[in-house]
Amino acid sequence: MAFDEMYTAEGEIRPAYVGVAKWMAAVAPEQLERRRAEAELLYRRGGITFAVYGDTQGEERIIPHDIVPRVLSSDEWSRLAKGLEQRVRALNMFLADIYGPRNVLKAGIVPEDLIWRNPAFRPEMVGLRVPHGIFVHIAGIDIVRIDANEFYVLEDNARTPSGVSYMLGGREISIRLMSDLFATHRVAPIENYPDQLLDTLRSVAPRGANGDPVVALLTPGQFNSAYYEHSFLADKMGVELVEGRDLFVRDEVVYMRTTEGPRRVDVIYRRIDDDFLDPLTFRQDSALGVPGLFSAYAAGNVTLANAIGTGAADDKDIYSYVPEIIRFLLSEEPILKNVPTWRCREPKDLGYVLDHLAELVVKEVHGSGGYGMLVGPQASREEIATFAARVKARPEGYIAQPTLALSTCPTFVESGVAPRHVDLRPFVLSGANGIRIVPGGLTRVALRQGSLVVNSSQGGGTKDTWVIEC
Amino acid sequence: MRINIQHQITCAFDSPIPSLIQILRLTPRTYDGQFVRRWQIDVDIDAVLKAREDSFGNITHVLTLAGPFTELTIAVDGEVETQDTHGVVAGAQEPFPTRLYLRETPLTHPGAGLAAFAQDIAGEGSLLDRLHALLIGIHERVDVDTAATKAPAMSTAAEAFVLRRGVCQDLAHIFIACARSLGIPARYISGYMFGDADESRRDASHGWAEAFVDGLGWVGFDAANCICATDAYVRVSVGLDYFGAAPIRAVHNGAAAERRTIAVAVGAASVGQAQEQHQT
Numbered sequence: 001m002a003f004d005e006m007y008t009a010e011g012e013i014r015p016a017y018v019g020v021a022k023w024m025a026a027v028a029p030e031q032l033e034r035r036r037a038e039a040e041l042l043y044r045r046g047g048i049t050f051a052v053y054g055d056t057q058g059e060e061r062i063i064p065h066d067i068v069p070r071v072l073s074s075d076e077w078s079r080l081a082k083g084l085e086q087r088v089r090a091l092n093m094f095l096a097d098i099y100g101p102r103n104v105l106k107a108g109i110v111p112e113d114l115i116w117r118n119p120a121f122r123p124e125m126v127g128l129r130v131p132h133g134i135f136v137h138i139a140g141i142d143i144v145r146i147d148a149n150e151f152y153v154l155e156d157n158a159r160t161p162s163g164v165s166y167m168l169g170g171r172e173i174s175i176r177l178m179s180d181l182f183a184t185h186r187v188a189p190i191e192n193y194p195d196q197l198l199d200t201l202r203s204v205a206p207r208g209a210n211g212d213p214v215v216a217l218l219t220p221g222q223f224n225s226a227y228y229e230h231s232f233l234a235d236k237m238g239v240e241l242v243e244g245r246d247l248f249v250r251d252e253v254v255y256m257r258t259t260e261g262p263r264r265v266d267v268i269y270r271r272i273d274d275d276f277l278d279p280l281t282f283r284q285d286s287a288l289g290v291p292g293l294f295s296a297y298a299a300g301n302v303t304l305a306n307a308i309g310t311g312a313a314d315d316k317d318i319y320s321y322v323p324e325i326i327r328f329l330l331s332e333e334p335i336l337k338n339v340p341t342w343r344c345r346e347p348k349d350l351g352y353v354l355d356h357l358a359e360l361v362v363k364e365v366h367g368s369g370g371y372g373m374l375v376g377p378q379a380s381r382e383e384i385a386t387f388a389a390r391v392k393a394r395p396e397g398y399i400a401q402p403t404l405a406l407s408t409c410p411t412f413v414e415s416g417v418a419p420r421h422v423d424l425r426p427f428v429l430s431g432a433n434g435i436r437i438v439p440g441g442l443t444r445v446a447l448r449q450g451s452l453v454v455n456s457s458q459g460g461g462t463k464d465t466w467v468i469e470c
Numbered sequence: 471m472r473i474n475i476q477h478q479i480t481c482a483f484d485s486p487i488p489s490l491i492q493i494l495r496l497t498p499r500t501y502d503g504q505f506v507r508r509w510q511i512d513v514d515i516d517a518v519l520k521a522r523e524d525s526f527g528n529i530t531h532v533l534t535l536a537g538p539f540t541e542l543t544i545a546v547d548g549e550v551e552t553q554d555t556h557g558v559v560a561g562a563q564e565p566f567p568t569r570l571y572l573r574e575t576p577l578t579h580p581g582a583g584l585a586a587f588a589q590d591i592a593g594e595g596s597l598l599d600r601l602h603a604l605l606i607g608i609h610e611r612v613d614v615d616t617a618a619t620k621a622p623a624m625s626t627a628a629e630a631f632v633l634r635r636g637v638c639q640d641l642a643h644i645f646i647a648c649a650r651s652l653g654i655p656a657r658y659i660s661g662y663m664f665g666d667a668d669e670s671r672r673d674a675s676h677g678w679a680e681a682f683v684d685g686l687g688w689v690g691f692d693a694a695n696c697i698c699a700t701d702a703y704v705r706v707s708v709g710l711d712y713f714g715a716a717p718i719r720a721v722h723n724g725a726a727a728e729r730r731t732i733a734v735a736v737g738a739a740s741v742g743q744a745q746e747q748h749q750t
Contacts (some may be wrong), residue, residue, distance in 0.1 A: 113572075116566075116567065116569045116572065116573065117569075117572055117573050117574075117635040119573075119574075123525055123526070123570060123573075123710070124524065125525065126525040126565065126566070127525055127565065127740040133615060170618065180577070233746060248489070249533050249534070250489070250491075250536070251520070251534055252520055252532060253517050278719065279719075279721050280491065280492070280493045280719045280720070281493070281719070284713060284719075291721045292493075292532060292534070295493065295520070295522070295530075295532045298522065299522075300518075300656075374507050385609050395696065434560060
């Protein structure tokens with residue numbers, strides 16, 4: 001039985017949801033439907049669309065937004081925030097370590113081959129000093145809840161996590177369309193996220209930059225599924241949105257072409273994968289990147305956020321070691337739990353996984369977005385057999401986890417308001433002046449009854465997340 | 471052996487190009503088996519050359535040029551003293567543990583075909599025996615294309631293996647892919663080779679492989695010539711594959727067609743006479 005965030009097992013309303021329950025009792029279903037339609041219109045006008053890979057048409061599709069907010073008490077949030085802060089601190093220290101002194105490897109905390117043979121590990125980064133020692137400036141940590149007391153980390157996203165525009169868009173909808181409900185709660189603000197992001201980016205400018213560092217957001221371009229978010233964030237921060245061809249490197253310094261001539265760039269918030277950043281160092285055939293960018297980076301003349309090679313900290317194999325990494329590097333007990341994980345590259349684990357596919361969730365070590373995963377309890381016998389063959393052929397490519405009963409929140413669906421499974425992606429910012437997290441994050445909801453897959457690419461929706469005093 | 475090297479790379483463009491940026495790995499380092507007596511890189515246009523060391527310990531130069539120009543020549547001139555160590559590399563800078571060199575790269579992905587071939591050809595013997603069997607097996611199976619038609623190696627090991635022909639880079643990639651698939655760390659070396667008097671091996675800017683043998687260290691294997699590296703070889707740079715060690719990394723933008731001509735003269739210093747110019 002999944003944990004219901006609104007009702008206790010006895011049917012009592014939990015304190016954080018008292019206001020929402022009262023409002024739901026009073027509002028007529030037609031009114032809810034009207035607001036949902038208005039919200040959708042608002043989204044369309046705003047242009048918040050998300051191209052979904054794998055669609056044959058490749059057309060843009062809107063991510064459904066559920067107007068019923070997900071509510072967390074400030075107590076719950078502060079516990080969660082402490083855990084997130086600790087986790088991201090550890091991820092940064094881990095990256096500084098594997099690209100530096102390698103103490104985690106020497107001490108045997110993480111098996112060496114998981115680093116040396118990890119495609120997301122970038123040998124080019126070894127020995128390179130990143131400004132202020134920070135690798136992951138923007139992290140999206142996926143959190144799930146299975147009971148009243150415990151939050152579990154489901155996944156660390158340390159490369160170029162997306163979704164923050166949905167978090168901000170959802171809040172705008174709450175303020176505009178749900179003002180009656182919103183006004184009765186003291187909801188912690190998140191609208192300052194772009195300011196905090198800009199602040200974080202400016203704080204990590206190279207030490208040589210002048211007092212007013214220039215920040216640019218580097219996008220792969222309008223064909224990228226998150227292009228809307230890139231332009232949205234650049235706009236909110238008041239920085240230039242650039243593509244690779246708008247930048248060039250001369251004498252190990254990065255410049256942006258502007259109508260007033262070249263302008264030096266100090267910090268690049270890049271939403272391009274490592275592989276494509278610089279054809280002189282990484283993929284030779286990349287037309288999206290900036291030739292020579294890596295040399296400017298290695299010279300310490302520009303900061304990339306996130307740093308190159310952060311993917312070595314967030315794959316699903318490394319994930320299973322994060323609690324040990326926290327104990328070793330921070331000498332602290334992990335505040336947030338990990339979901340128990342079987343590593344298919346270990347023969348004993350593989351045997352167990354193959355015997356229990358029907359009850360497990362199996363994921364690709366380097367997969368993301370809910371692609372290439374098996375949800376055992378919901379898979380057909382054929383699907384399980386096909387997947388078993390894939391895992392056997394390349395066991396090191398997979399991990400497995402128990403099928404978690406993700407918590408549920410009231411969600412407006414065709415049959416009225418019903419509980420649906422949710423997760424949470426808070427966005428954690430790390431700058432020279434510390435770690436900041438806007439309260440809440442992006443709640444993703446599996447709109448299909450019983451579904452546990454919340455990814456937008458798999459038919460998931462979003463919700464506004466309210467952290468309230470109660 | 472004292473080896474003189476003159477290496478000239480000329481890039482000619484169909485139409486003037488406004489600017490250019492390249493990364494050069496054209497400078498050898500001194501270690502036990504190799505002493506760099508002198509080394510110089512000249513560019514015939516006013517250019518900025520910034521020297522750095524990459525994470526593999528290679529000396530790199532970032533070449534930035536403001537145009538417009540239509541032709542550019544990079545001239546390398548140096549002298550290196552080498553010793554025959556039977557292919558064993560000793561005393562070179564090794565920033566990475568050997569297991570890093572088990573990484574697959576797109577160019578050295580073995581695929582089922584190469585992995586099966588490696589398994590089959592390497593046989594049972596000692597590690598060195600297996601590597602020699604691999605060297606001979608690849609040399610017999612894949613023809614060496616000396617026409618040097620395509621400057622930057624763009625075929626993958628698996629593609630060249632299926633074609634059964636390739637330039638020296640391709641054979642090195644095949645060797646590397648096979649060795650790694652057998653669990654033996656292997657890497658790509660870019661450098662120079664001093665040819666034979668009878669020209670069965672000609673002077674060249676060259677690429678070969680190294681494999682790690684416990685107890686010996688890194689050993690050079692040149693599948694194109696079916697030998698272990700000798701004192702006729704000058705090691706310049708190390709990488710996981712050609713891209714990591716390439717003498718020149720450049721962007722080939724469609725705006726102006728580029729023709730690259732390369733001339734290499736490698737000679738024994740006492741002779742001091744340029745021999746036939748060639749690149750494998």
